[in-house]
Amino acid sequence: MASNVSGFRCGSCLIPAQENAFFYAIEENYKKTGIFKRNPGRWNMGIEMSSLAQNVLSNLESMPEPGGFLKAFDPLTGETKWSVPIPHYWNGGVLGTAGGLVFQGDALGMFSAYDKETGERLWEFNTYTSMLAPPISFEIDGEQYVSILTGSGGGDLFGGEPLPPIEIQASLTYNNFGRLFVFKLGGQKELPIPDVRDKTIPEQVLADVSNDQIRNGESNYNQYCAVCHGFVSSLLEDYRI
Numbered sequence: 001m002a003s004n005v006s007g008f009r010c011g012s013c014l015i016p017a018q019e020n021a022f023f024y025a026i027e028e029n030y031k032k033t034g035i036f037k038r039n040p041g042r043w044n045m046g047i048e049m050s051s052l053a054q055n056v057l058s059n060l061e062s063m064p065e066p067g068g069f070l071k072a073f074d075p076l077t078g079e080t081k082w083s084v085p086i087p088h089y090w091n092g093g094v095l096g097t098a099g100g101l102v103f104q105g106d107a108l109g110m111f112s113a114y115d116k117e118t119g120e121r122l123w124e125f126n127t128y129t130s131m132l133a134p135p136i137s138f139e140i141d142g143e144q145y146v147s148i149l150t151g152s153g154g155g156d157l158f159g160g161e162p163l164p165p166i167e168i169q170a171s172l173t174y175n176n177f178g179r180l181f182v183f184k185l186g187g188q189k190e191l192p193i194p195d196v197r198d199k200t201i202p203e204q205v206l207a208d209v210s211n212d213q214i215r216n217g218e219s220n221y222n223q224y225c226a227v228c229h230g231f232v233s234s235l236l237e238d239y240r241i
Contacts, residue, residue, distance in 0.1 A: 011074060011081075012072035012073055012074050012075075012081050013072075013073045013074075013075055014070070014071070014072055014073075014094045014096055014102055015069075015070070015071045015072075015073055015094075016068070016069075016070060016091050016092060016093060016094055016104060017068070017069040017070070017071045017083075018066075018067070018068050018069070018089035018090065018091070019064065019065075019066055019067050019068075019069075019089065020066040020067075020089045021063045021064050021066065023052065023055050023056045023059060023063070024047050025047055025048040025051065025052070025055050026046070026047065026048065027046055027047060027048050028048055028050075030046065041224070042223060042224070049222050049223045049226075050218075050219035050220075050222050050223050051219070051222065052222055052226075053222060053226070066089050067085060067086070067087075067089055068085070068086035068087070068088050068089040068090070068091045068106070068107070069083050069084060069085055069086060070083070070084040070086060070091075070094065070102070070104055070114065070119070071083045071084075072102075072116070072119060081119075082118060082119035083119065084114065084119045084121070086106050086107075086108075087108060087167040088106065088107035088108055088167055088169060089107070090107045090130070090132070090152065090154070090169065091104065091105070091106040091107050091131070091132075092104055092105040092106060092131040092132050092133055092134060092135075092148070093132070093133060093134025093135070094134060094135075095134055095135040095136065095137060095146070096116060097137055097144075097146075100115065100116045100117070101113045101114065101115070101116065101122070102114040102115070102116050102119075103135045103137075103146055103148075104135070105127065105130075105131025105132075105133070105135065105148050105150065106130075106131065107130045107131075107152065107169045107170065107171075108130070108167055108169065108170050109126055109127045109128045109129050109130060109131070109150075109170030109171075109174075110124050110125070110126055110127075111124065111125045111126075111127055111131065111135075111148060111181065111183075112124040112125075125181075125183070125191075126191070127148075127150050127170070127177075127179070127181060127191065128170055128173075128174045128177070128191065128193065128194050129150040129151060129152075129170050129171055129174065129175070129176065129177040129179065130150070130151070130152035130169045130170045130171040130176070131148060131149075131150050131151070131152070132151070132152050132153050132154065133148060133149040133150075133151075134148075135147060135148040136148075143184060144184065144185075145182050145183065145184050146182070146183045146184075147180065147181065147182045147183070148180075148181050149178070149179070149180055149181075150177060150178065150179045150180075150181060151171070151176050151177060151178040151179070152169065152171045152176055172197070172199075173196060173197065174194045174195070174196060174197060175194065175197060177194070
């Protein structure tokens with residue numbers, strides 16, 4: 001939801017919305033026994049984590065396309081006043097100002113200002129880092145500033161690179177830079193373009209193991225490691241590299 005500066009009026013709730021499907025497969029042990037057994041050290045969500053990646057990949061065609069949106073929603077009528085599509089679903093919080101502007105940072109690193117009445121993008125600045133926090137605004141000696149903390153977090157960091165058509169997050173393309181940006185009218189500071197992260201996977205040495213051992217290792221990784229370290233290349237340490 002939006003954080004509002006005193007004097008901001010638009011008659012709508014400003015929502016950083018997302019549509020992102022998740023695949024739920026009932027845990028195998030529960031299907032056999034009808035009893036859910038808690039396993040210390042695991043996430044205990046009641047779903048079959050050991051084959052989650054395989055289940056997702058085998059059902060991609062039937063899963064709805066994910067996406068992100070900045071929406072102006074009228075709670076009195078239940079109607080959407082305007083909606084701006086964003087090429088990723090894990091985007092930041094929203095700020096509305098008395099000057100009729102709506103600010104939001106997104107997963108691709110763009111910090112943008114929109115018209116509160118139409119949703120038209122009026123200004124943008126590339127921070128080269130995904131953003132999850134909402135912006136704030138403050139005044140010093142009669143001059144207004146807008147500030148935002150960059151850097152992503154939460155569950156999106158373990159998922160790794162998204163599948164097309166969703167674009168790759170800036171935090172995975174460059175890095176998850178934790179920075180404080182402060183903007184004002186007439187500000188001249190420029191930001192250098194960072195280097196792209198090297199995510200090259202080294203050549204793998206063939207292991208002398210059986211298919212059963214490979215499957216067991218895959219299952220253990222999915223259950224104990226993948227939630228933090230990714231099903232594919234992720235922001236946290238990628239165990240393939």
